Amino acid sequence: MDNFSKNIKSMFDSICGRYDFMNHLLSGGLDIYWRKNIVKYSLLNYAKIFSDCDAGKRLKIADIASGTGDVIKEVISFINKNGGLIKNKQIDIFCADFSLPMVKIAKRKLDEIILHKKGLIRINYVICDAQNSCFKDSSIDMVFIAFGIRNFSNIDKFLSGELKRIMNKRRSMAAILEFNNIFNYRIFAFFQIYYNYFIALLAKIFSKNITAYKYLVDSIKRLASDEEILKMFTDSGFKIFNYGKIFPFIVTRYIAIINNS
Numbered sequence: 001m002d003n004f005s006k007n008i009k010s011m012f013d014s015i016c017g018r019y020d021f022m023n024h025l026l027s028g029g030l031d032i033y034w035r036k037n038i039v040k041y042s043l044l045n046y047a048k049i050f051s052d053c054d055a056g057k058r059l060k061i062a063d064i065a066s067g068t069g070d071v072i073k074e075v076i077s078f079i080n081k082n083g084g085l086i087k088n089k090q091i092d093i094f095c096a097d098f099s100l101p102m103v104k105i106a107k108r109k110l111d112e113i114i115l116h117k118k119g120l121i122r123i124n125y126v127i128c129d130a131q132n133s134c135f136k137d138s139s140i141d142m143v144f145i146a147f148g149i150r151n152f153s154n155i156d157k158f159l160s161g162e163l164k165r166i167m168n169k170r171r172s173m174a175a176i177l178e179f180n181n182i183f184n185y186r187i188f189a190f191f192q193i194y195y196n197y198f199i200a201l202l203a204k205i206f207s208k209n210i211t212a213y214k215y216l217v218d219s220i221k222r223l224a225s226d227e228e229i230l231k232m233f234t235d236s237g238f239k240i241f242n243y244g245k246i247f248p249f250i251v252t253r254y255i256a257i258i259n260n261s
């Protein structure tokens with residue numbers, strides 16, 4: 001693991017206890033809706049596009065940079081309500097992150113809701129660097145990455161290398177949720193004030209780890225624009241199935257499939 005990733009890992013290790021609380025606080029609870037949105041959209045469309053593929057096989061879903069498991073929580077909740085859409089397939093879910101303390105929280109949270117789903121859904125916990133993971137080639141059908149890719153040392157390299165390597169070449173989808181680099185647009189002064197000052201203030205009051213929340217803002221400032229990220233996907237051999245802002249100026253959803261044509 002490179003030094004950049006080592007620093008990020010220890011930062012997430014140190015904020016894990018207040019991570020969920022701060023997420024909900026800083027987004028006014030909207031982060032819950034954002035994850036619900038991408039999970040629902042991706043699972044519905046996965047079922048439509050790949051309905052005939054490998055009917056008998058278990059569906060393998062990886063939540064990469066899973067943090068405390070909130071995306072998986074939404075996946076389970078969706079399957080509970082709409083199980084038929086994926087034809088009662090048996091599902092293997094991989095909760096993967098390089099921060100052990102984050103994954104421990106995810107396990108505690110998911111153990112509580114998975115109890116009655118044993119058999120149909122199996123959750124595996126994986127501690128690994130997303131950029132050099134332990135997943136086998138072509139082994140994953142759906143990849144979720146929510147608010148993770150801006151923490152990777154090289155997004156370009158991740159998309160064309162590791163992500164493409166682990167995704168099933170015939171029937172897979174990647175669903176990525178990420179902030180927008182609002183700092184590219186000088187006109188959005190309100191959001192910039194929010195990021196530059198308000199987040200620091202809330203972090204000071206509620207988290208005691210101001211550095212981590214300064215990193216949050218810096219990582220957004222450093223992030224490529226939506227257009228650049230879209231280009232990285234296409235240059236890496238993906239087709240964008242869907243792209244759009246799910247919260248104006250703040251959060252983007254990228255749904256990509258491998259371009260086999």
Ligand SMILES: C[S@@+](CC[C@H](N)C(=O)[O-])C[C@H]1O[C@@H](n2cnc3c(N)ncnc32)[C@H](O)[C@@H]1O
Pocket residue numbers: 005008009012013023035064065066067068069070071096097098099102128129130131145146147148151152
């Ligand atoms: C902002 S949090 C997002 C967590 C979760 N997906 C969510 O929606 O709340 C970023 C997570 O990515 C993890 N992470 C960052 N870089 C990583 C890498 N290279 N490999 C694995 N996990 C990584 C961190 O440990 C952290 O848990």
